[in-house]
Amino acid sequence: MAESNTQKIEWPNDGVSRIPYKIYTDPDNYDDEQRRIFRGPIWSFVGTDQEVSKPGDFITTYIGDTPVIVLRDLERKVQVIVNRCSHRGNLICIKREGNSEELTCVYHNWRYDLQGNLKSVAFGKGVGRKGGMPDDFNREDHGLQRLRVAVYQGLIFATFSDDVAPLTDWLGDEMVENIDRVVGRGMVLLGTYSQYMPNNWKLYMENVRDSYHASILHMFQATFRINRLSMKGGIKLSDNGWHHISYSIAETDREEDQYDAKKLRAVKDGYTLADPTLVKGWREFECGTTLAIQSTYPNFVVQQISNSLALRLCLPKGPEECELLWWVFGTPEDTNEQQEIRIKQSNMIGPGGVISMEDGVVGGWIQRGTKRDHEKTTIVQMGGRDVAPSAEGRATEVSIRGFWQGYRDCMGF
Numbered sequence: 513m514a515e516s517n518t519q520k521i522e523w524p525n526d527g528v529s530r531i532p533y534k535i536y537t538d539p540d541n542y543d544d545e546q547r548r549i550f551r552g553p554i555w556s557f558v559g560t561d562q563e564v565s566k567p568g569d570f571i572t573t574y575i576g577d578t579p580v581i582v583l584r585d586l587e588r589k590v591q592v593i594v595n596r597c598s599h600r601g602n603l604i605c606i607k608r609e610g611n612s613e614e615l616t617c618v619y620h621n622w623r624y625d626l627q628g629n630l631k632s633v634a635f636g637k638g639v640g641r642k643g644g645m646p647d648d649f650n651r652e653d654h655g656l657q658r659l660r661v662a663v664y665q666g667l668i669f670a671t672f673s674d675d676v677a678p679l680t681d682w683l684g685d686e687m688v689e690n691i692d693r694v695v696g697r698g699m700v701l702l703g704t705y706s707q708y709m710p711n712n713w714k715l716y717m718e719n720v721r722d723s724y725h726a727s728i729l730h731m732f733q734a735t736f737r738i739n740r741l742s743m744k745g746g747i748k749l750s751d752n753g754w755h756h757i758s759y760s761i762a763e764t765d766r767e768e769d770q771y772d773a774k775k776l777r778a779v780k781d782g783y784t785l786a787d788p789t790l791v792k793g794w795r796e797f798e799c800g801t802t803l804a805i806q807s808t809y810p811n812f813v814v815q816q817i818s819n820s821l822a823l824r825l826c827l828p829k830g831p832e833e834c835e836l837l838w839w840v841f842g843t844p845e846d847t848n849e850q851q852e853i854r855i856k857q858s859n860m861i862g863p864g865g866v867i868s869m870e871d872g873v874v875g876g877w878i879q880r881g882t883k884r885d886h887e888k889t890t891i892v893q894m895g896g897r898d899v900a901p902s903a904e905g906r907a908t909e910v911s912i913r914g915f916w917q918g919y920r921d922c923m924g925f
């Protein structure tokens with residue numbers, strides 16, 4: 513249990529079923545999240561091992577708002593290193609990606625190897641024996657900060673914590689099973705993109721877990737009946753409630769055929785898609801799962817929506833902004849046609865996606881709506897007030913309550 517929180521946020525008495533609006537805007541609370549959550553007892557997704565497939569490959573990203581470098585060292589080991597020079601704190605790596613045999617800071621040319629050891633200090637001995645570093649300066653004491661790393665099914669995670677359980681234990685069996693199912697055949701990256709959103713990162717993570725809104729906010733889904741709350745499905749939660757999977761299963765071929773373009777008709781008005789191949793798909797999973805949205809605490813998502821497979825990471829960029837990174841992928845067994853289908857289906861999701869572009873704006877609307885009423889709260893009571901899995905369908909906000917359970921555990925509220 514985290515040390516108790518002494519901030520001036522009053523947590524209502526309704527457990528995790530009422531959330532104070534202040535939590536989405538307060539700058540002090542935002543700082544506290546960086547320390548207690550993102551540097552706390554969690555594993556953060558930072559990228560895929562394909563992005564750093566060769567020795568020397570690196571990408572730069574963030575854990576919370578701390579910049580990190582993800583790289584493969586010359587011994588082929590994946591390293592995650594805080595992107596901050598030991599000298600005066602400059603970003604060591606200012607490129608998004610690349611390949612290099614060492615890390616060199618542009619400011620004063622301190623050089624580090626790919627395990628973060630400080631190898632040389634420019635003019636360390638001064639010029640003509642004048643100046644230079646003091647005699648007691650030890651390079652060994654000034655390496656870069658290296659984090660604990662775990663790679664599972666090609667997904668790279670890192671943590672600041674020495675205490676958090678090994679990654680797969682921390683995720684739990686059900687979460688691991690879904691990762692195996694969606695990612696375990698191997699990933700072929702089809703593309704990446706990102707979107708900036710004018711809202712607190714937690715509003716997006718609530719949205720991801722919100723199975724209640726899918727057929728209401730997203731008119732495309734409702735109009736073409738792509739996915740209905742009445743389909744068989746439910747919510748899985750990890751034992752501590754922190755991670756979730758919301759899923760639906762086609763029970764009949766007719767349901768699965770919803771993705772068959774020729775049969776797709778609007779419920780009302782009778783109109784059809786100009787390009788019906790947009791929703792063309794195939795039965796990919798034996799279990800009949802047509803949709804599974806998984807989030808691992810706090811900000812990572814594994815998506816299967818029909819044949820559209822993607823990873824998402826929501827990075828906080830201050831109390832009222834966030835950036836959502838997307839990785840769209842297929843498998844090594846895909847035929848060319850299947851790969852085309854995946855790419856096409858990915859047009860239904862994402863910032864311009866016909867199904868879910870609304871998810872990119874609704875957080876900003878909430879941010880505006882709640883900005884000045886910090887003492888008021890949301891109501892997260894659909895399906896009850898508790899945090900327990902639901903095999904009884906998805907008309908529930910239980911996975912959002914699970915998120916807040918994780919939040920309170922970390923933040924000490």
Ligand code: FES
Nearest residue numbers: 597599600617620
């Ligand atoms: S800040 Fe990096 S070498 Fe000076």
Ligand SMILES: [Fe+2]
Nearest residue numbers: 719726868871
């Ligand atoms: Fe949505």
